[in-house]
Amino acid sequence: MIKRAALIGLGTMGPGIAARLSRGGLDVAAYDVSDVAVERASGMLDIAGAILDRLDIKAPASGAGTVRFVRTLAETVDGAELVIENVPENIDIKAETYRAIDPLIGSSVIVASDTSGIPITKLQAHISHPERLVGMHWSNPPHIIPMIEVIGGEKTAPETVATIRDLIRSIGLLPVVVKKDVPGFVENRVLYALLREALDLVERGVIEPEDLDTCVSWGIGYKVAVIGPMALLDMAGLDIYKSVSSFLNADLSNRDDVAPMVLEKTGLSKFGIKSGEGMFSYTPEQIKALQGERARKLVAVRRILEGQE
Numbered sequence: 614m615i616k617r618a619a620l621i622g623l624g625t626m627g628p629g630i631a632a633r634l635s636r637g638g639l640d641v642a643a644y645d646v647s648d649v650a651v652e653r654a655s656g657m658l659d660i661a662g663a664i665l666d667r668l669d670i671k672a673p674a675s676g677a678g679t680v681r682f683v684r685t686l687a688e689t690v691d692g693a694e695l696v697i698e699n700v701p702e703n704i705d706i707k708a709e710t711y712r713a714i715d716p717l718i719g720s721s722v723i724v725a726s727d728t729s730g731i732p733i734t735k736l737q738a739h740i741s742h743p744e745r746l747v748g749m750h751w752s753n754p755p756h757i758i759p760m761i762e763v764i765g766g767e768k769t770a771p772e773t774v775a776t777i778r779d780l781i782r783s784i785g786l787l788p789v790v791v792k793k794d795v796p797g798f799v800e801n802r803v804l805y806a807l808l809r810e811a812l813d814l815v816e817r818g819v820i821e822p823e824d825l826d827t828c829v830s831w832g833i834g835y836k837v838a839v840i841g842p843m844a845l846l847d848m849a850g851l852d853i854y855k856s857v858s859s860f861l862n863a864d865l866s867n868r869d870d871v872a873p874m875v876l877e878k879t880g881l882s883k884f885g886i887k888s889g890e891g892m893f894s895y896t897p898e899q900i901k902a903l904q905g906e907r908a909r910k911l912v913a914v915r916r917i918l919e920g921q922e
């Protein structure tokens with residue numbers, strides 16, 4: 614079983630991934646080109662560790678692993694059996710990272726990309742052992758959400774997919790194997806279908822943004838956490854779905870460009886929480902409070918869903 618991992622890229626996702634892997638018993642060498650990111654990541658480790666305690670996630674009998682911040686790529690991948698690439702969602706940056714690690718790793722080392730949706734087959738063009746490249750798509754925040762998508766590209770060896778699936782399972786997480794390398798995989802395809810319709814409804818003035826969130830969170834989200842879409846079809850009745858979808862599907866948004874509202878806001882540098890304004894406005898105090906409140910609620914919901922409370 615894999616014991617030593619290298620993690621490249623310590624932005625939004627990196628610190629939580631490092632914390633979760635080490636709690637699962639792995640020794641992680643962590644690297645980022647930015648000193649600021651490394652400093653922030655090292656501060657985040659304790660916060661993520663405290664959340665893992667609240668989730669009652671225990672280290673294996675052999676003990677927790679370690680997280681070591683290192684300063685060069687060569688040190689990062691040295692001795693690693695698994696390299697997790699977690700650099701920005703940009704194929705050029707990812708390709709450059711693969712080219713840089715290629716001469717530093719042996720042919721048996723698995724390289725897993727946390728890409729949110731770039732087909733793994735496209736990434737495989739940039740690495741000399743494509744059979745060892747696999748998608749390992751964590752969900753944000755990665756130390757709290759237990760599901761991880763595992764995706765093989767055209768050239769990924771079945772054993773590579775199986776090794777990552779088994780590793781995820783062995784540290785108490787939920788692997789979901791995506792059988793075809795479709796853009797966005799499954800989680801983001803479903804999420805983006807929902808977001809496209811939600812933005813369209815707000816844009817057309819059908820509903821206010823706050824009310825849209827209330828409708829989806831309490832009407833759908835809360836229920837879907839307990840009953841997934843396939844099970845929901847059975848609960849509602851396929852006959853009902855057949856009759857509603859026969860007229861409703863044709864009326865749903867099928868636009869294939871970016872919603873004008875999003876283009877307008879991004880053009881004004883309104884990116885959301887990170888810039889203090891997006892769909893809603895936030896003061897720095899509100900941001901801090903929201904982050905704490907969301908983590909607390911996600912932990913509480915997960916404990917209930919796992920039957921811990």
Ligand SMILES: NC(=O)c1ccc[n+]([C@@H]2O[C@H](COP(=O)([O-])OP(=O)(O)OC[C@H]3O[C@@H](n4cnc5c(N)ncnc54)[C@H](O)[C@@H]3O)[C@@H](O)[C@H]2O)c1
Nearest residue numbers: 622623624625626645646647650699700702727728729753
């Ligand atoms: N943010 C999310 O919600 C989310 C969820 C799931 C998956 N992902 C995926 O995870 C990956 C990382 O996303 P993120 O949100 O953490 O990005 P981010 O932009 O927050 O962080 C990326 C980090 O990579 C560093 N970096 C850039 N070039 C590098 C290089 N050549 N070598 C080492 N470090 C480098 C940057 O300094 C930065 O700290 C992306 O592929 C993204 O699509 C993100």
